[in-house]
Amino acid sequence: MSIAGHCPNSQSYLGDALPFIQQQYSGNTDAQWHTTPTFTDPNKIRVTSSGTTRNVTSRKPLSQMVQGEAVCKYGTTTLFDCGEISIVPYDPGDTCVPSSGSTYVRVDPNPNAGDMAEGGDSGGPVFHNNPAKAYGTISCQSGVDMIFMPQNFLPNIGVEVDITTP
C-alpha cells in the first residue's frame, strides 16, 4: 500500500499497524509504501464515502498525460471530485516537494467542485474512468488546485500500481 512520501512513516489501517518499507520525498518522487500483513489489499480505488470501489485495470505515465485531460481523485478530506489537467509537466516547488522538478501534474477543479485537495488528502489516488486507469497520487494543494505525482515514478521506491487484466 502506498501513500505520499511526506506523510508520517507510522501508519495504520482500522487499528492495524502497517509496517513501513521504503520512501522518497524529493525530486520526482513523493511516495512511501507499507506492507499489509493482516489483510489482503486488492487493487481497487475507493470513489465514495460509502465505500464504492473501482477496479484498476491500466496505468498512464506522465509522458502520455496532456493539458485539458479529465482526471478524478479521492481524498480522505475532500472525497471524490474531478477536474482538468491545467499544467503538465509542472514543477510545484520546494514547499511541495524538496528539489522538485517539472515531473508533477497540476489539476484545476471542475466548475462547482470544491478544492481538489486539502489537508489529509495526501497519497489519495488520481485516476479516470471505470474501470480505472491509474494516473498517480495526491501530493499538494495550491489554492483550489491539486498537484499529483504520476504513478510511473513509484518504481523509484521499488513498487508499481497493481492492475487487473480486464
Place this chain on the structure above:
Amino acid sequence: MTLAQPRRDRVLVRLTLLILVTCVTAACDQGERPSNLFLPTWTLQPGAAAATGELRGHLDERNGCLFWSNGSDFLPLWPTALEIDRDELTIETTSGDVLAIGDGGILVGGERTLEQAESLIGEQIPSRCQAVGGYWMVTEVTMQ
C-alpha cells in the same frame, strides 16, 4: 473619610509590599518560560503549493523547543503567517482557536528530513531541538 498620617503611611507600605510581591510572583512565572525558546519558521509564498499530509498529536515543550508529540516527537516548522505567542506558548489555529501546551490537534503539511528542514528555515536546528520523529513543515493547524 481621610486617614491619619501614620496610618496612611502604613497602608502605603502595605500596598507597596503587595505590588512588589505581585511583581516578584509574575517575574517568577515569567522565569518558568524558556529563555532560549527555539521557534523555527518558514514563509509560504502566496500561491505556492504545499504538502497536504496530516500529523495528529499534541503540543509539548521541553528544553526551549516546541514539539508535536504522538508517541514520537516531531519538531514543527511553523509558517510565519501563524500567530505564536512566545510568552504564553500558545498558537492561534487556522480557525481562530488557541492551542496551548498539552492541547491536541492536527498539523497539516509534510514531513522533512533534518537537512530539508534546515534548508527550509534557513538556519541550523540546535541539537536540543532535534526530534526523534522528524521535522514537520506546518501549513495549517486545527484543534481536535
